[in-house]
Amino acid sequence: MKSTIAPTQYRLGAAELEVLLAMVRTGTLAAAGERLGVDASTVFRAIQRIERGLGQPLFERSRAGYRASELTKALAEQAERVEAALEAARTAAQAQPEQITGTVRISTTDTILHGLIAPALQQLQPQHPALAYELHAGNELVSLTRRDTDIAVRATKRPPQHLVGRQLGMVRAALYTAATSPLALSDVEAGHAAWIAPDDALPDHPSVRWRKKRFPKAQPTYRVNSLLTVMELVALGMGVGVLPIFLAQARSDLRPLTGSLADCETELWLLTHPESRHLRRIAAVYGHLAETVQMP
Known part of the structure; x- marks a missing residue:
């Protein structure tokens, strides 16, 4: 679609923002239509109408779906604020x-x-x-x-x-040990630390995937079915474990050995x-x- 200067008379409304937000969240016309309670063709026409009004494409079409442009992502962020404001307004009114x-x-x-x-x-x-x-x-x-x-x-x-x-x-998550533990990251890398990790109840947890990738030979000494239990055992000094930063940072008995782990985000x-x-x-x-x- 050829980009032109957007007509000054075109104004985005709440309905248009709702359509864009649904497309950004789902990536397909059918899924966006299901969220909005309309069919896919209605969503398609709405996007075309918005793009004509703004004078530029908002999505890159591919077989995998619709990928949002930077402008569309910015509009979606504003749409989320509108959505939250409407929720708050409804609550206040009621x-x-x-x-x-x-x-x-x-x-x-x-x-x-x-x-x-x-x-x-x-x-x-x-x-x-x-x-x-x-x-x-x-x-x-x-x-x-x-x-x-x-x-x-x-x-x-x-x-x-x-x-x-x-x-x-x-x-976000990081690798932690007890605050009183003398362990350093180099000790973990050398295989001198016991691991505390989720068991088969969380086989695809990001921390499990990260450990297997970063320390493929490490076998947990303690397997538990709760991240809260991982945290408590680490705090006792029983080993190291990957913990959510929002939870661990409030604990004075825990000490991070790494920064935020990108693979665990x-x-x-x-x-x-x-x-x-x-x-x-x-x-x-x-x-x-x-x-x-x-x-x-």
């Missing part, structure tokens, strides 16, 4: 005079629950004292499609396309089902988490 009641079911992992979600809910509770919470901490992805949960907070680079949500930032997503996101009890909690749980 907060009075009727009190928000009911139960909100939240699914996440133990580390995210203890390090991020619980502190955020503690702040929210005085605002909505009649709300109750069912908190599921597990490594399996509880299904929002079957309504097993209302809100999911997950570390993933591939959030399910049928859900709506927003990225809260990046989860992943995205943190706040997810819910499109049909339930505007329910008052879910919107209140979703909006609060979107505002308060922010990763660097």
Whole structure:
């Protein structure tokens, strides 16, 4: 498409931003249409209309899908702010005079629950004292499609396309030892350290993949089914382990042996089902988490 100067009369609206955000999040017309509740051809026509209005292409088309341009990524960031503002506005409009009641079911992992979600809910509770919470901490992805949960907070680079949500930032990790341990990274590289690592309950965890790539001969001395347990055993001086920085940095009994490990980075997503996101009890909690749980 030939690039020209955008007509001065063209103005992006909330509907156009919603289309662009759906395309950036999904990468295909069909998946974006499913999020928006329209067919793929409607999404295609909407993108064409926006591109004509702006006078430049917004996506690079390929067999793999639609790849967003830098301008489109910038517009998507603004669209996420609009989305969050609308969520907050809906919550504020519904907060009075009727009190928000009911139960909100939240699914996440133990580390995210203890390090991020619980502190955020503690702040929210005085605002909505009649709300109750069912908190599921597990490594399996509880299904929002079957309504097993209302809100999911997950570390993933591939959030399910049928859900709506927003990225809260990046989860970063480093290799840690106990604060009192004399171990240095060179000791680990020489094979003089015991490893504490997730067991088969987390076979594809980024920390497992990183260890096998960086230290292929290292065999964990302790295998556990929880990253919280990895952290506690490391703090006791029983070995080294890869831990989320957001959780470990608050502990005075832990000491990092490395900086942030690029291979262990992943995205943190706040997810819910499109049909339930505007329910008052879910919107209140979703909006609060979107505002308060922010990763660097």
